[in-house]
Amino acid sequence: MHGRGKGYAIGGLLLALALGAGLSGCREGQGRMVGTAAENPQPLVTTVLVQRQRPRLSTDLPAELEPYQDVVLRARVAGFVSRLYVDRGSQVRAGQVLAVIEAPDLVARVGEAQQRLSAARAQRAAARAALIRDQATLDRLTGAAHAMPGAVAGNDITVAEQTVRMDAAQVEARTAAEAAAQQAAEALRALQQYLRVRAPFSGMVVTRMISAGALVGPGGAPMFELQQLDPLRLTVDVPEDEVGGAVVGNRVNFTVTNAPGAQFTAAVARIAHSVRPQTRTMPVEADAANPRLVLAPGMFARVRWPIERPQASLYVPSDAVMDSTAGHAVEVVRGGRIAMVNVTPGYTDGARMEVFGPLRAGDAVVAPVDKGLTAGTKVRVAPAAQPPK
Secondary structure, three states, X not given: OHHHHHHHHXXXXXHHHHHHHHHHHHHHHHHHHHHHHHHOOOOEEOEEEOEEEOOOEEEEXXXXXXXXXXXXXXXXXXXXXXXXXXXXXXXXXXXXXXXXXXXXXXXXXXXXHHHHHHHHHHHHHHHHHHHHHHHHHHHHHHXXXXXXXXXXXXXXXXXXXXXXXXXXXXXXXXXXXXXXXXXXXXXXXXXXXXXXXXXXXXXXXXXXXXXXXXXXXXXXOOOEEEEEEEEEEEEEEEEHHHHHHOOOOOEEEEEEOOOOOOOEEEEEEEEOOOOEOOOOEEEEXXXXXXXXXXXXXXXXXXXXXXXOOXXXXXXXXXXXXXXXXXXXXXEEEEOOEEEEEEEEEEEEOOOEEEEEOOOOOOOEEEOOOOOOOOOOOEOEEOOOEOOOO
């Protein structure tokens, strides 16, 4: 009995030690659980409210610069180039003489036409004098016949009347001949004006095709190409779904590759109002001032084209839209949990994006996107901010 009691005492001691160790382990495990919960709170997200509005967005469109006016000058009369006053790169004013042509044949033709005009005038004057003379004879015979019946034979009066009618017809014919001769002379004199080749508008000579002494004429080689470079035409092919921004007088910004960092403006001036079936675009022209000739025809440009919607749309920050292989979505906070809402993106200006889908104005979307979140995740929400403007 004594030995058995001693065994019971040792067993009790061992049991007490085991229970103590177990309780200590439980307290230690509970401590670790509390520490883990403290170290992993609900994610804190920043949200922005979805807004419905009609802001002015814009997109980049390719464009090309063209001269405002462009003409290839040819000689109106045949002759030889005697003088050249301009060359490629010469800036000229409207009416300025560019070249002088010598045309001896034209000078001779002008002299002949003037001689024919002088002869026609003399013939008309002679016919007019004959009419006056024969009319006086008729008046005298008629007066004598009335004063003394039988003094003048009736046949003489008849002959005098026919002579007057013939003279009147001759005067009319000579007058018409004189008018024709005068028109011919004036036409040749007008051609003489084209012996001086003048600029039809102010601009720059971009090409000279002839040299002094060259034979030129209406069917000959061109002489100069003249372009008006201020302003220039900025031609944009606008997609049919973006022509809402095509309003005469609106100003658009554009850039060119030869002037990095520089921004230019142009005013919409001409709209085709017709969509090309092949490209589904509408040509629009804007006038771009070019006083320092920084821009040049033929340059390609990028135009910041305004986009206008006929109705309001929903907009979110661009960084609130998640792009994945499954499509586009936004993370909406509803009831303290994340809801993944699929959307279709529209136009964007970089900061904002137009979206279409089961959203409402006032919904809170996570911005920027947190790819660590999943549908149903509980989150803590920071105060909602307004979307960028």
